[in-house]
Amino acid sequence: MIRTAIRLTPTFAFPFFEKRNINDHDKLHNPEPQTVDTGLERVKKMFQRDEFEEVSVELHNVIQATLSGSFIGACFGGFLKSRDAYIKFIERNQATAFTSTMQAKKQLQDHVTIGFAKGAVHWGWRLGLFTGCFSLITTVIAVYRGEPSLVDYIMAGALTGGMYKANLGIAATIVGATLGGALSAIGGLLILNILKISGVSMDEIRGALYKIKLAREDQYNQVLEKSAKEKHDNLTRHHDKLVTEKGEKKIEEIS
Incomplete structure (x- = not known):
């Protein structure tokens, strides 16, 4: 009976009852390669x-x-x-x-x-x-x-809420864990439904944020490199001029 209810329950309302389709995010319409990592x-x-x-x-x-x-x-x-x-x-x-x-x-x-x-x-x-x-x-x-699921949010909310109130005693720890789990269940259900509607995965979101970080660092490095070239351009030209006039010397020849 439970299996029948789960099978008939729409995943839009309860996305934790059913796994995401492995073909959802494949641009070539092929199944994603299954990893053997534990x-x-x-x-x-x-x-x-x-x-x-x-x-x-x-x-x-x-x-x-x-x-x-x-x-x-x-x-x-x-x-x-x-x-x-x-x-x-x-x-x-x-x-x-x-x-x-x-x-x-x-x-x-x-x-x-x-x-x-x-x-x-x-x-x-x-x-x-x-x-x-x-x-x-x-x-x-x-x-x-x-893969992400509602269980992840409930467990994380319960553990975090319990640890946050652990210094107030056992009763406060239980209350914190219960409240944290309930609030996390609401938030997790909302997040998973948004992911289901948008057709993206949490891994794709993490990857996009990481790419933004790399792009920001790349732009920062380019600005630093450009600034360094402009700042030391005259010094570099003067150094090259001295090397051309006097020639290169080995370290052993320098007294």
């Missing part, structure tokens, strides 16, 4: 560098997710705390006599800046750690299984 070997490759000493695409996306979470958390916490610092300063110093307007503005700016820094640190590392753990666990499970 799940453990794929996970090991994820943490290994390639011949150019570059990290894997999966690990690169985990790092980017961690940095993005830290940045968003720092901005959110900084703006929140700076606003509280501004309001508290106004409330506490309504009857304070300042020597000048500049002194009042300077102290207000100092309080707001310190509040922003405290909020950025307080929220930045927490959200970055939470995002990094969730992304890492999700990616590792998906790499081990060979």
